[in-house]
Amino acid sequence: MIGEVATKSSRHRAEGTARVRDEKPWWDTFPWWGVFIAGVLAWMAFQIRTQDDYALAWERIIPGLSLTLVATIEAFAIALLLGLTAGMGQLSRNIVVRNVARTYVEFIRGIPMLPLIFTVALILVPETSDYVNQRLDAWFGVTYKLSFQMRATVTLALIYGAYMAEIFRGGIQSIPPGQSEAGRSLGLTRRQTMRSVVLPQAMRAIIPPLGNDFIAILKDTSLLSVLGVLEITQRGRQFSASTFKFREGYFVVSFIYLCLTLGLSLLLGVLERRMTRDRKGER
Amino acid sequence: MATHPESGTTSMISLRGVSKTFDKTIHAVVDVDLEIAEGEVVVIVGPSGSGKSTVLRCINLLEVPTEGYVTVDGFELLDPKTDIDHVRAEVGMVFQQFNLFPHLTVIENITLAQRKVRGRSRSEAVEVAMGQLTRVGIPEKADAYPRQLSGGQQQRVAIARSLAMDPKVMLFDEPTSALDPEMVKEVLDVMLELAAGGMTMVVVTHEMGFAKAAADRLVFIDEGVIVEIGLPEEVFSNPKHDRTRAFFDKILY
Numbered sequence: 090m091i092g093e094v095a096t097k098s099s100r101h102r103a104e105g106t107a108r109v110r111d112e113k114p115w116w117d118t119f120p121w122w123g124v125f126i127a128g129v130l131a132w133m134a135f136q137i138r139t140q141d142d143y144a145l146a147w148e149r150i151i152p153g154l155s156l157t158l159v160a161t162i163e164a165f166a167i168a169l170l171l172g173l174t175a176g177m178g179q180l181s182r183n184i185v186v187r188n189v190a191r192t193y194v195e196f197i198r199g200i201p202m203l204p205l206i207f208t209v210a211l212i213l214v215p216e217t218s219d220y221v222n223q224r225l226d227a228w229f230g231v232t233y234k235l236s237f238q239m240r241a242t243v244t245l246a247l248i249y250g251a252y253m254a255e256i257f258r259g260g261i262q263s264i265p266p267g268q269s270e271a272g273r274s275l276g277l278t279r280r281q282t283m284r285s286v287v288l289p290q291a292m293r294a295i296i297p298p299l300g301n302d303f304i305a306i307l308k309d310t311s312l313l314s315v316l317g318v319l320e321i322t323q324r325g326r327q328f329s330a331s332t333f334k335f336r337e338g339y340f341v342v343s344f345i346y347l348c349l350t351l352g353l354s355l356l357l358g359v360l361e362r363r364m365t366r367d368r369k370g371e372r
Numbered sequence: 373m374a375t376h377p378e379s380g381t382t383s384m385i386s387l388r389g390v391s392k393t394f395d396k397t398i399h400a401v402v403d404v405d406l407e408i409a410e411g412e413v414v415v416i417v418g419p420s421g422s423g424k425s426t427v428l429r430c431i432n433l434l435e436v437p438t439e440g441y442v443t444v445d446g447f448e449l450l451d452p453k454t455d456i457d458h459v460r461a462e463v464g465m466v467f468q469q470f471n472l473f474p475h476l477t478v479i480e481n482i483t484l485a486q487r488k489v490r491g492r493s494r495s496e497a498v499e500v501a502m503g504q505l506t507r508v509g510i511p512e513k514a515d516a517y518p519r520q521l522s523g524g525q526q527q528r529v530a531i532a533r534s535l536a537m538d539p540k541v542m543l544f545d546e547p548t549s550a551l552d553p554e555m556v557k558e559v560l561d562v563m564l565e566l567a568a569g570g571m572t573m574v575v576v577t578h579e580m581g582f583a584k585a586a587a588d589r590l591v592f593i594d595e596g597v598i599v600e601i602g603l604p605e606e607v608f609s610n611p612k613h614d615r616t617r618a619f620f621d622k623i624l625y
């Protein structure tokens with residue numbers, strides 16, 4: 090039954106495109122920018138393959154890729170939890186929870202990323218871990234140390250958690266109140282209604298902007314370089330500084346980021362199109 | 373309670389001195405007393421904004437009264453010790469806008485609360501759901517999504533969804549008002565059958581045919597106050613109050 094609907098709607102879409110072509114020439118709607126960017130990327134790849142300096146830069150920088158990706162995924166995962174908690178917290182009946190969540194969101198969103206990273210990594214984490222370590226040492230005889238990479242990742246997560254809180258809150262609020270009223274009048278608890286009725290519907294409004302945030306986090310992991318974390322940007326900086334080949338270094342850095350972000354937005358586009366197609370006219 | 377048909381028996385629903393004020397100034401419901409016996413069908417009518425929905429929603433606490441007491445099946449709803457989710461499972465509610473869950477199929481709509489609230493197994497819940505779908509006449513739509521159904525079919529699914537919980541009371545808030553005229557009957561037929569089966573029902577509707585056929589009592593509300601209450605025929609053929617007469621003059625030709 091679902092398959093049937095899907096094919097039907099894709100046929101409609103095909104007709105729709107045909108109509109547009111009748112009205113406008115094909116070169117008017119063709120994504121030329123995509124061709125242009127693909128061309129630039131191909132040219133960049135060619136440079137890296139054929140020129141020794143670029144190849145050297147590539148060799149030195151690409152090992153940072155795994156750190157960049159790990160930091161992105163970690164920060165995204167933590168931000169997701171923070172965002173969901175703070176987003177729902179803002180809608181809580183409990184006045185304390187509501188205000189704590191709101192304070193977190195407003196506070197974090199009001200500070201630029203760079204000073205926040207320094208504050209958390211160089212002041213907040215050392216001071217709290219000094220205290221916590223004292224206690225841990227006294228009680229259990231153990232201590233811990235948070236690496237700079239982890240500190241910066243947590244900061245990124247704190248920041249994006251605040252942005253995501255707004256995404257979650259908006260998504261939840263976009264669901265008509267009749268939905269939770271129907272759930273509650275069937276005897277479902279608030280929690281069950283949220284989980285089984287509201288959130289699944291809200292996800293449709295939530296997933297696309299979350300995808301954009303994933304890409305934004307990926308780019309912002311470059312800020313980890315200010316703490317000396319050896320991700321892509323930091324490796325690019327080191328390579329350029331030690332060899333004075335700035336052009337090659339930053340060329341390769343940009344190339345890697347472009348490949349990642351463009352690839353991800355293509356993927357996101359496909360996902361979004363599939364979601365709107367499957368769910369068309371659902372409400 | 374002058375016209376209580378079975379005075380002496382305990383009420384299934386009891387509203388005593390119920391008032392609801394919104395934003396400190398909007399008096400949606402004012403000092404309403406209403407006793408409804410088990411198996412009774414009560415139809416509520418009144419002008420737009422007169423407080424019909426609010427009265428209904430006080431019965432399952434979708435609105436919390438600002439004053440008064442509400443008892444359903446012996447549970448004092450405003451007592452903090454009462455588990456409201458437990459009571460709500462016994463009180464089905466059907467909305468003007470259907471409010472089916474659009475991300476779930478018909479069968480999933482009907483089994484969700486059975487499983488989560490009643491703790492039934494999947495197969496048991498599906499069996500109950502299919503039984504209710506057959507009762508409302510659309511078992512073949514089990515795997516459809518709500519958007520694939522007509523308004524009348526959606527409303528019947530909504531009724532089946534409530535009935536699957538084996539409620540003791542059913543509340544209807546203008547269940548046919550959002551329907552195209554040709555679909556009104558299919559929904560009313562289901563409701564008539566339900567009434568004939570002895571379900572306790574409170575129905576906000578302007579379908580006077582339904583009131584005549586099924587209602588034990590008709591309640592006329594205006595400006596949040598119960599103006600008149602009695603046998604349906606009596607209330608609309610022989611209203612005692614000018615306000616009631618003016619209202620029926622407008623809706624009956």
Ligand SMILES: Nc1ncnc2c1ncn2[C@@H]1O[C@H](COP(=O)(O)OP(=O)(O)OP(=O)(O)O)[C@@H](O)[C@H]1O
Pocket residue numbers: 394395398399400418419420421422423424425426427
């Ligand atoms: N959540 C709310 N906040 C503020 N005012 C409300 C709210 N709900 C209802 N009201 C007001 O309370 C009064 C009664 O509303 P209610 O919905 O109960 O009327 P009704 O008789 O059901 O009307 P209708 O026939 O239009 O459905 C109206 O004046 C309405 O504007």
Ligand SMILES: [Mg+2]
Pocket residue numbers: 424425426545546
């Ligand atoms: Mg109403």
